[in-house]
Structure formats: structure tokens, C-alpha cells
Amino acid sequence: MSISMYQVAVPVCVRALGNLAHVLKKGEQHARSKNVSDEVLLQTRLIPDMLPLIKQIQIACDMATRGVARLAGVEPQSFEDNETTLEQAYSRIERSIAYIKSFTPEQIDGSETRAIHLKMRNGEMHFEGQAYLLHFTLPNLFFHCTTAYDILRQAGTDIGKTDFIGNA
Numbered sequence: 001m002s003i004s005m006y007q008v009a010v011p012v013c014v015r016a017l018g019n020l021a022h023v024l025k026k027g028e029q030h031a032r033s034k035n036v037s038d039e040v041l042l043q044t045r046l047i048p049d050m051l052p053l054i055k056q057i058q059i060a061c062d063m064a065t066r067g068v069a070r071l072a073g074v075e076p077q078s079f080e081d082n083e084t085t086l087e088q089a090y091s092r093i094e095r096s097i098a099y100i101k102s103f104t105p106e107q108i109d110g111s112e113t114r115a116i117h118l119k120m121r122n123g124e125m126h127f128e129g130q131a132y133l134l135h136f137t138l139p140n141l142f143f144h145c146t147t148a149y150d151i152l153r154q155a156g157t158d159i160g161k162t163d164f165i166g167n168a
Contacts, residue, residue, distance in 0.1 A: 005112060006105040009071055009133055013064035013100050013141060019166045020060055020145050021093045023159050027053075027152035028086050034156070038085045044151050053151045055081075057089050060144035061096040067137030068100050070116050071129055072107035 031041045042054040051059070058081045069076035077099055083089050111129035118125045127136060149164050 004105060004109045005071060005129065005133065006108040009068050009108055010100055010103060012138065013068060014097050015166060016141055016145050017061065017064055017093050017097050019164060020148060021090060023149050023152055023163050024089060026159050026163060027157045030157040044155050046151055046154060053148055054083055054089060056144045056148040057092065060141055060148065061092055063137055063141040063144065065096050065099050067133065068103055071111040071133060072103050073114060
């Protein structure tokens with residue numbers, strides 16, 4: 001039995017972003033109990049040279065939405081990185097999930113060998129669809145979701161592994 005590109009991409013990305021919203025909600029509750037503002041929480045970092053929580057959220061959303069769109073062979077929808085409140089952060093996650101869910105299996109299945117080219121700060125990257133999904137999109141998505149989790153955990157939020165991975 002084989003698994004399709006759609007099954008590896010869409011439900012996995014939706015779940016990761018849904019779980020990100022879940023840990024963020026717990027982080028919000030903890031911050032409110034300590035009278036910490038949205039701005040302070042969203043600007044929290046693990047260490048000074050790492051990106052803050054809001055940027056981790058934005059990049060996680062971008063990795064998922066752009067990844068799925070590129071697998072479908074369409075130009076990814078662009079989201080402005082202008083969120084300054086938790087309400088806006090939740091909206092970003094919700095819009096990202098809705099966008100990802102708008103793709104059908106027919107658009108994504110068969111994309112294993114689709115050529116994907118990215119222009120990055122350090123030059124261009126070239127992938128075939130399966131390698132792009134498995135070796136670039138998903139690792140980056142989980143890196144940024146994990147870093148957001150770690151920021152919230154370091155800030156004192158009572159979260160654990162089950163919050164991060166969700167319930168089956």
C-alpha cells in the first residue's frame with residue numbers, strides 16, 4: 001500500500017498548524033495570568049539572535065501554505081507579515097489552514113517529480129516534488145512549530161508533548 005503526496009502534505013500541514021494554534025492558546029492563557037501583553041509574548045525569543053514567536057508562527061504558516069501550493073503547481077498565496085496581536089496570529093493560522101484545505105488530492109497527487117525552484121537569500125534551490133515535501137517543507141514546518149512551542153514553554157506555559165503532537 002502506498003501513501004499519496006496529498007496525504008503526506010495536506011493533513012500533516014493542517015494538523016501541525018492546528019496544534020500550533022493550540023499551544024499558542026495555552027501560551028495566551030499563561031501570559032494573561034501573568035499580565036503579559038500580546039506584544040511582549042509575540043516578541044519573546046529563546047535567545048537574542050533567534051527570531052521571535054510571531055516570526056516563528058508566520059514562517060510555519062508560510063512553509064505549509066507555500067509548500068502545498070507549489071506541489072499543486074500554483075503560485076502560492078501571499079500573506080503579509082503584519083501580525084502584532086494574538087488575535088491576528090490566530091487569524092493567520094486559520095487563513096493558512098483554510099488555504100491548505102482548498103487544495104484537492106487531484107491537484108497534489110502525482111507531484112512527486114514536479115520541478116520546484118526556489119530563490120533563496122543564499123541562491124537558488126531545485127527540487128523534485130517528493131524531495132521538496134519530505135526534505136524541505138515538512139522539516140522547516142516542524143522546526144518553526146517546535147521553536148514556537150519552545151518559546152512558549154520557556155516563557156512558562158504549561159504545555160507538553162501531547163499539546164505539540166495533538167491527539168490521534
